[in-house]
Amino acid sequence: MVSNVTNGVLPIDEVRAAKMPTRLSWGAIFAGVVIAVAVQLVLGILGTGIGLTMVDPVEGTTPGAAGFGIGAGIYWLITTIVALGAGGYAAARVAGVHDRFDALVHGLVVWGVTLILTLYLLTSAVGGIIGGAFRTVGAVAGAAGSSVGAVAPKVASVAGVDESDVRNEAAAYLSDAPSDPAQMTPEQAQKEIAKQLPALARGGNEGREAEGRIVDIVAAQRNIPRAEAQAQVTRAKQQFVQSKDNAVATAKSATDAAAGAAAGTSFVIVLALLIGAVAASIGATTATRRTIR
Structure with missing residues (x-):
């Protein structure tokens, strides 16, 4: 009589790994x-x-x-x-x-x-x-640019120039105004001064030439001595520079404050x-x- 003895171990192919529970x-x-x-x-x-x-x-x-x-x-x-x-x-x-x-x-x-x-x-x-x-x-940076750009009409206003002509500066380059300030009409004088303002703002030799040209025009148009016209233009230029510096400083301060607020947020x-x-x-x-x- 043959008896089957088993040690209680299942064949390898019947061993199944226990399924682990999902942890997530x-x-x-x-x-x-x-x-x-x-x-x-x-x-x-x-x-x-x-x-x-x-x-x-x-x-x-x-x-x-x-x-x-x-x-x-x-x-x-x-x-x-x-x-x-x-x-x-x-x-x-x-x-x-x-x-x-x-x-x-x-x-x-x-x-x-x-x-x-x-x-x-x-x-x-x-x-x-x-x-x-x-x-x-x-927006502050854009406002700063607008503020600085808006200062130019103030210089023209002090010099007796209509502010609207400064905004039409590009058209002034096409003007056929005479070179002699005494022969210019008021409109031609205004356009000529507007034409010289960018060079005046840049400074240097070109700026000095532009300033002299503006002084001649102001003196001729207002029938005042050149020294008095020079004083008026000098005051206008100082006001322009001061206004521009103030606008730039204000813009920088506002930009720094906005950047700090953004960082804090x-x-x-x-x-x-x-x-x-x-x-x-x-x-x-x-x-x-x-x-x-």
């Missing part, structure tokens, strides 16, 4: 993101209502823009912490994680997905907030986002289930 539950993460966004929206609408109740134009007790901005920023930070904490807690709880690191990962993924989704939904608004300061820098946003990540992580690790032994 995307379903739980999706649930956490939905909860975080929903809580953020509800609290945001609530904050808008609270802010509107503070507006009282009749009594004149409406807070200023600075106060509104600071209050809105603090409220947004608080709602972000609450929303992401709730989302991280829900994700870890639904996933049923037992390891604190797994819970931490769930919370951080909820934070990341919520951030990306929020930026996608509010691209125009967020882009307006962040890019506003940089657009302000460009960026740092505050980064800090708020990091606080949100910490809130989601803490909420998730708090939901870690204890392993029953």
Whole structure:
């Protein structure tokens, strides 16, 4: 009689590796993101209502823009912490994680997905907030150029030149005005002075020649001694230089202030986002289930 003896070990081809449980539950993460966004929206609408109740134009007790901005920023930070904490807690709880690191990962993924989704939904608004300061820098620079360009008519006005002729400077180059200032009509004199202003602003030998030409025209047109005309042109030129320097200094100061504000805003946003990540992580690790032994 033959008896089959087995040592209790299955053949190799029948050995199957035990399936490891998935450590990252995307379903739980999706649930956490939905909860975080929903809580953020509800609290945001609530904050808008609270802010509107503070507006009282009749009594004149409406807070200023600075106060509104600071209050809105603090409220947004608080709602972000609450929303992401709730989302991280829900994700870890639904996933049923037992390891604190797994819970931490769930919370951080909820934070990341919520951030990306929020930026996608509010691209125009967020882009307006962040890019506003940089657009302000460009606007200030453009305003500086306009301010400096607007100084030239003042010089012409002091010298007895119509300001509109300075803006039509290009047409002045086509003028057939006589070379003798005494033979020029008032319109021709104005165009000739406007023609000389760019060279006067550049300075150097060309600037001195342009200044002499302007002095001759002013003296001839006003029938005053050349020395008196020279004094008038000199005063006009000094006013022009001072106005230009003031405009440039103001533009630089405004640009520096705008750049500093933009940098400060960026740092505050980064800090708020990091606080949100910490809130989601803490909420998730708090939901870690204890392993029953």
